[in-house]
Amino acid sequence: MRARPLLFVLPVIAFALTTWLFGWWTVPLVAAQAAWPAGARWKASTLAWCAMGAWVLLLLWDAAGGRLGAVSQMVGGAIQVPGPVLMVVSVLFAGLLAWSAAAFVEGVTRRVTADPSLRSG
Amino acid sequence: MPSPLRTALAAVVLAAGAYVGSKPIGPAPALGPFLEPARGVWALGRTSSLPDHSSAHIPGLSAETKVEYDDRAVPHIFAPTTGDAYRALGYVVARDRLFQMYLQTMAASGRLTEVAGAAALPLDREMRRLGLPRTAERKLEALKGTPTMTSIEQYSQGVNAYIDGMAREDMPLEFRLIRKKPERWTPINAMHLLNRMGWTLSYIIPEEKRAAAATRVGNAAAASIFPDVSPIVEPIQPNGQKAPREDMIAFVAPGAPETNNATLASLLRGLMPARERALELQELDASSARGFASNNWAVSPSRSADHHALLAGDPHLDLTLPSIWYEAHMVVPNALDVYGVTIPGSNEIVIGFNRDIAWTFTNSETDVIDFWREKVDDDAMPAKYQVDGAWRPLERRIEQYRGRFGEVIATDTLLFTHRGPMRREHGEWISMRWTVNEVSDELAAFQGISTAKNVDEFQAAMGAHYMAPAQNMLVADRGGHISIRSTGRFPIRAGDGSGNVLRDGTSSANEWKGYVPLEQMPQAKDPAQGYVASANQQPVDVKATGGYWGGLFFAWRALRINRLLRADSSVTVDAMRRFQTDPGSERAERFAPLLVRVGMASNDERSRQSAMLLGEWNREYTRDNTRAVLFEAVMRELRDRAWDELAVDPHGSLRRRVATPDEEVLWTLTKDSSNTWWDDRRTAQRVERRDDIIDAALAAGLDSVRHQYGEPGDGWRWEKIQTLSVKHLLPIKAFASAPVSLQGGPSTLNPSGGRSGIGSSWRMVVDLGPELKAWGTYPGGQSGNVASDRYHDRIDGWSRGELLPLFAPKTAAEAATKHRSTLTLTGGN
Incomplete structure (x- = not known):
């Protein structure tokens, strides 16, 4: 079931859409939501890949203007980091945010469901 | 789990x-x-790319306005009213240059600390202590209710419409890097920017060099090597001579230091622009440090190949990315059709053309600043100052400097007399009056010339409104007329009229007596010689006309352009273009033969070799020549040795001097081979003469070039030595365009390059035939977006001296034939 393409496509769309509409901070929120509740269909690592995929898609959209290389060179030059490295850092940033939010939610919710004392409050 | x-x-x-x-x-x-x-x-x-089609809303726009960007990304604005044209101009300039507008306004208003923190405090203090923000407020107040004010407000509406509608993804990179957001545009910003231009161009203090030199060699000697009048004369206002005239200077031998001048010298040095002080510390002599080198000329139909008037303009300014200029074209049916360059943030075309005339400027370089020693009621905390025995209240102004987060990082209390800002130096209170600080309305002048039909209407509009910074305004029309006038406020001083003295502020007899009337300003219309030209030289032949113009004049380029124009009685558009980057040098034409002659007779092998190498030079600063580098090194050594009396440390390096006389003065000195100034003070046993000094300079120059660039060969190629870096407004290397190699060198018509960062900012040639045609370029690009393909796309062509045809369509339909992008602007509330 997890191998179905839809399982990847849905989070990718969600990450891309919310990033585009609201901004970067939606990445951990979407990941947390997807990892909730315990036993959700998406693993943290899957969500990390999906978030990175979403940002790559958005970067490709930015690249459609034909000047992404120039942007990368200028931005990289300004902060003295090679442009392509900065681009990779951007994508990894999304992946880390998604993985950490999902893994955190996963860990907490599983502990809550596994521990009856925590459940009863 | x-x-x-x-x-x-x-x-x-x-x-x-x-x-x-x-x-x-x-x-x-x-x-x-x-x-x-x-x-x-x-x-x-x-x-970062212009979309094929886009639209935007500008509140207050009376009807739809079309903007067609052509293949050079120049916006052609087709508006139903002049007000709408200004609104559209504000919008398109902000779209391309928002960060530049922001940063330059912050700099001009003394608010850079809000961007860069305390490090920028000296720069901000410089602006505020000169009184420039106060002047901007006073100018704006005086403009209330005038057409100028209306046009500034309309322009501001356009800028703000862009800021309000700007999507997050359009935010310029620089704002993201410095973590700031654009501020709403207000009319006073236009005043700040014009003041800034005034500061750039007319903040010239000739007293400074003379006073500094007097602290080493005495007043009389200093006055003789820093004369008010240029010894080489080929003025802007033709003097009827067919060749430049070289006058001899009555050099006064170096005398005892004049300690009384220390106050003035120190004050004036403190008032020098921070950048010039910094450049002088890098051992650049004063003229290189300033480095402005604008040229303009026009030829009458009688001397042009196609029998039309031709005009060429080439103002030299700070070269930055984005460029200081933005190219635009505004068309309003039956009201306005003007093309040219505008200062981003200001709503008028400054240099350009309409369907009937073309115009351009060079800086007049005249002395328009004076100083008064004031008597105050309390030396420590003055509240009043005395004039004619009566006490007058001082205006007090509190200036607060804020840091990046709005915190106050410094506070100054500034004092103003009726003359202008007053400051304390060496226990004395000195006030300053400067034409840029006087209330004026230059924008009305630019508005007037945009619709002028001929040279007379142009000069009338400028004469009526233009005050500062004074400019040599050159204009030509389709009727075949050419005209030039140094326009602006030139003070009439008390006494002998000199601006080179510190005056007594307690007497109203020492006030400025008014301004030189229009008819007495340096000027010429359709002169018999068939051309007019200016290159920051002395504007009139003072021997014939009298009067004090002071300032910082340069003769060599004027001599060159006059020589080129005299030699060509059938000037073409292409020749006009070539002249702009002509590699010839009148300075080298004079000095090089003398150096060679002296060197070849020398007993020193190195001097003879140096002279032999210089003898192979054609005296042109072409990119591939391998001798200009030696000439410049020898000249540097010659200056060091000739002006050793002016060294900061008499026992240290000769290169650091309190002031350096112009090379026109040095050339005049070479005509007196036994003058005392040639003596090297370090050799007490011996009295050197000119040829001894030249001999030593030739040897030392060769040594220094060998040391830096190796043996004569490819390493000496001028293009490897004289390069230019066109820097971004922020000190970010990645945003700069460098190195750019150029043809031209010191004192040629294209002296761009070197450390000054100054160069040709807008080259334009206009053929005023039945249908006006124009060509132009500037070193940069239309977009301020560093990632845009329009960011510095013009630099390569500019560095090769190429000009591009300027497309000036009459209608939107014609503009669409070179379509790159269309912007539709709509109005309403």
Whole structure:
């Protein structure tokens, strides 16, 4: 079931859409939501890949203007980091945010469901 | 089940990610909004190109206005009213140059600390202590209710419409890097920017050099090597001579230091622009430090190949990215059709043409600043100053400097007399009066000339409104007339009229007596010689006309352009273009033969070799020549040795001097081979003469070039030595265009390059035939977006001296034939 393409496509769309509409901070929120509740269909690592995929898609959209290389060179030059490295850092940033939010939610919710004392409050 | 360790690690990573995503760390911006695709920096890859079609709304626009960008990304604005044209201009300039407008306004208003923190405090203090923000307020107040004010407000509406409608992804990269947002545009910004131009061009204090020299050699000697009148005369206002005249200077031998001048010298040095002080510390002599070198000329139909009047303009200014200029064209049916360059943030075309005339400027370089020693009621905390025995209240102004986060980092209390700002130096209170600080309305002048039909209407509009910074205004019309006039306020001083003295402020008899009337300003219309030219030289032949113009004049380029124009009685557009980057040098034509002659007779092998190498030079600063580098090195050594009396430290390096006389003065000195000034003070046993000094300079120059560039050969190629870096307004190397190699050198018509960062900012040639045709370029590009293909696309062609045809369509339909992008602007509320 997890191998179905839809399982990847849905989070990718969600990450891309919310990033585009609201901004970067939606990445951990979407990941947390997807990892909730315990036993959700998406693993943290899957969500990390999906978030990175979403940002790559958005970067490709930015690249459609034909000047992404120039942007990368200028931005990289300004902060003295090679442009392509900065681009990779951007994508990894999304992946880390998604993985950490999902893994955190996963860990907490599983502990809550596994521990009856925590459940009863 | 996930391990607790993994959960804890995830929590840490999440917290860290959220932190660096949302909070700036050190100089780095918050990574989240910075790096996110779609809205962050990467979005500039999508938004940096002009879209095929776009639209926007400008409140107050009376009807739809079309903007057609041509294949050079020049916006052609077709508006139903002049007000709409200004609104559209504000919009398109902000669209391309928003960060530049922001930063230059901050600099001009003395608010750079809000961007750069306390490091920028000296620059801000310089602006505010000169009284420029106060002047901007006074000028704006005086403009209330005038057409100028209306046009500034209309322009501001356009700028603000762009800012209000700007999508997050369009935010210029620089704002993201410095973590600032654009401020709403207000009319006073236009005043600040015009003041800034006034500061750039007319903040010239000739007293400074003379006073500094007097502290070493006495007043009389200093006055003789820093004369008010240029010894080489070929003025802007033709004097009827067919060749330049070289007058001899009555050199006064170096005398005892004049200690009384220390106050004035120190005050004036403190008032020098920070940048010039910095450049002088790099051992650049004063003329290189200033480095402005604008040229303009026009020829009558009688001397042009196609029998039309031709005009060439080439103002030299700070070369930056984005460029100081923005090219635009405004068309309003039956009201306005003007093309040219505008200062981003100011609503008029400054240099350009309409269907009937073309115009351009060079800086007049005249002395329009004076100083008074004031008597105050309380030396420590003055509240009043005395004039004619009566006490007058001082105007007090509190200036607060804020840091990046709005915190107050410094406060100054500034004092003003009726003359202008007053400051304390060496226990004395000195006030300053400067034409840029007087209330004026230059924009009305630019508005007037945009619709002028002939040279007379142009000069009338300028004469009526233009005050500062004084410019040599050159205009030609389709009727075949050419005209030039140094226009602006030139003070009439008390006494002998000299501006080179510190006056007594307690007497109203020492006030400025008014301004030189229009008819007495340096000027010429359709002179018999068939051309007019200016290159920052002395405007009139003072021997014939009298009067004091002071300033900082340069003769060599004027001599060159006059020589070129005299030699060509059938000038073509292409010749006009070639002249702009002509590699010839009148300075080299004079000095090089003398150096060679003296060197070849020398007993020193190195001097003879140096002279032999110089003898092979054609005296042109072409890119591939390998001798100009030696000539410049020898000249540097010659200056050091000739002016050794002016060294900062008489026992140290000769290169650091309190002041350096112009090379026109040095050339005059060479005509007196036994003058005392040639003596090297370090050799007490011997009296050197000119040839001894030249001999030593030749040898030392050769040694220094060998040391730096090796043996004569490819390493000596001028293009490897004289390069230029066109820097971004922020000191970010990646945004600069460098190195750019150029044809031309010191004192040629194209002296761009070197460390001054100054060069040809807008080259234009106009053929005023039945249908006006124009060519032009500037070193940069229309877009301020560093990722845009229009960011510095013109620099290569500019460096080769190429000009591009300027497309000036009469209608939107004609503009569409060179369509690159269309912007439709709509109005309403």
